[in-house]
Amino acid sequence: MxxxxxxxxxxxxxxxxxxxxxxxxxxxxxxxxxxxxxxxxxxxxxxxxxxxxxxxxxxxxxxxxxxTVNVTEMFRDPSFYMVLRKEILPLLGTKPFIRIWHAGCSTGEEVYSMAILLKEAGLLHKSILYATDVNATVLETAKKGIFPLRMIKDYADNYRDSGGQQDFSNFYIANYGFAKFNEDLAEKMVFSQHNLVSDNSFNEFDLILCRNVLIYFDNKLQQRVINLFDDSLAILGFLALGTKETIKYSISTSKYKQIEKEKIWRKIK
Amino acid sequence: MEENKIITGCKVIIIGGSAGSLYALIQILPEIVKVNSFAIVIVVHRKSSDEQTLEDLLTLKSKLEVKPVEDKVPLLPNYIYIAPSNYHLLFEKEETLSLDTSEKINYSRPSIDVSFESAAEVYGSSLIGILLSGSNKDGTLGLQAIQAAGGTVVVQNPLSAEMPFMPNNAILNMTPDFILNVQEILEFILSVNSTEI
Known part of the structure; x- marks a missing residue:
């Protein structure tokens, strides 16, 4: 070592x-x-x-x-996506326009998962998904929406466990060992480089997802990033973190209400 | 080696295991009513889809309180911590636990080697590593790191293990301080940091 x-x-x-x-x-x-x-x-x-x-x-x-660790998967933690599908999207759906930020999106698997949820809820047309990462190489992969076919069986299982009812193969075309996800899913995605360590807020969002990114930061940087999200979140907007991440060491939890047992917090003031 | 020497100054006992280790753990944990000021950290191979079952089972079986592991949770004495599924468990100098989703090591996440090596870096001679039953070579490099950093190494007697491969692999590649069966591991844990013999 x-x-x-x-x-x-x-x-x-x-x-x-x-x-x-x-x-x-x-x-x-x-x-x-x-x-x-x-x-x-x-x-x-x-x-x-x-x-x-x-x-x-x-x-x-x-x-x-x-x-930088770039391990990700589609519908990672299906119970989290189930709550998004059943509890969060119906609330967001009442808005005229839905702005979502995937911070630290890596190769984009979770962004495509979100687009599938939005499409199934009939909300994709009025949504915009900003997907950012510090690493330009992974963003290139994310833009293409092409993922290894060997992973698709796990993703299809996750999709089904998250409450998905369609045949998962409806969402992609398989070719040469890869699955290319349908282009309509990517129409509302905007990919851009953003460094959580040094860059600032660039918009106001209704939902911010940053899953398994904060675990790589020390507590001081976690505080900075949580406050950056707080600045970027509309009142009654949602912040979603990884299953083992928490806001409680970073910000006054009286500003946020946790949704069920999931790592989703709603900004209440 | 197998003398009746009491280990003192221990801050953390880290226990690793794979197939068959649950059987040992559910014999050991219910008997530990009180420990002498050290934390117990358990790293067991498990399915990535098992979110909570292992925690629930071991919490049910343990007399000591099991603290849920979240990123940067402080590591405190007299509690049990269990490595969550689908993350590597690491140790920070500030005596907190941190998590990492990087690639599997020895086909495993959590990997025993990763946690043992990380704990050895932070805790050095105040660390005890215990390797239980399993059918994978994970753990051996971690035990070597613990020993090199001055910590104490215990391996389950392969004859008492449901799956002897993992403890055997350790014994073939290093010299543990103790090779113990399940009951002896329990007595060993209870003796750590105790002053009377």
Whole structure:
């Protein structure tokens, strides 16, 4: 395992050379990620690795792609999507226009899941889905809406467990080991790079989803991001986090009311 | 090795297991009424779709309180923490738990190696790692990391394990401080940090 001091040096160098601040990422996970890429790429001395990162912007980009975790799936945690479908969308549906922000959307699987829910609820035409991530590479994948076919069986199970009643294959065309999701699902999606560490609010939303992103941030950065969401959320709007994430260490919970047992909070003042 | 030596200064006991380990846990946990100021963290392989069943079962069987694991929850003595399904469980220097959804290790998330290595980094010699029954090689590298950081390593006697592969793999690749059957593991846990013999 790399040393703490080596990780600190890397964090400082990346900030100095590229302006990207990993200083507030959760250290245990970040250290594992850096250690992994260091060994995968065959380095034995940390200063060689540092020098490569400093002098080779392409390698730096690759390293960032590798150390930021981009694991996601469609309809991840079906019971969460069931609550979205049954409780949240009917409330949002009363609005003339629905603005949704997927913060840290990675390769977009959850954005397409949301589009499917909205389409089934007859709300997609009056919705807009902003999907942002810090990583430009994953956004390119998300825009295409093409996901590996080997995952589709799990996604179809998740879809059904979330209350979906259609044949899941209605939503994509399978070809050469990939599933391309129907283009009408992507019509209301806007993809853009956004860094939760340093960028500010850019709109007001009725629903913000940021699932399994905050776990990579330390408590101070979590506070910043939750307050950024608070600034970006309309009154009576909803904030949805990952199943093991909470707002309670970050913001006064009297401003929010939790929906059932799910990690969904409604802004009440 | 197998002398009657009391381990002191322990802050965390981390227990890893896979197939067959639940049987050991439900024999051990109901007998632990009180521990001497350390936290117990349990990392067991499970289906990613099992959201709560394992927590519910172990909570039912445990006399100690099981604290639900959320990201950045403080790790406090005298409580039990269970690694949630579909996340790796990590340890922060601020003595909180954190979670990570990165790729599976040894086909597993949570992975025992990941949690053991992370706990070893933070707790060093105040850590005890216990590896139970299982049919996968997860855990061995983690036990090596615990030992290298000065912690104590206990492996379930493979003869007493429903699935001996996992403890056997550890024994083949390292020298545990103790190799114990289920009842002895219970007595060992109760003895930790106690001053009288």
């Amino acid at each position: 790399i040393e703490d001091i080596e990780l600190e040096t890397l964090i400082n160098d990346v900030y100095e050379y590229y302006g990207f601040d990993f200083g507030s990422y959760s250290k245990a996970s970040l250290k594992r990620r850096v250690n992994r890429i260091f060994h995968l790429d065959g380095f034995t001395h940390f200063h060689d690795f540092l020098s490569k990162v400093r002098t080779d912007p392409e390698y730096y980009k690759k390293m960032v792609d590798e150390i």
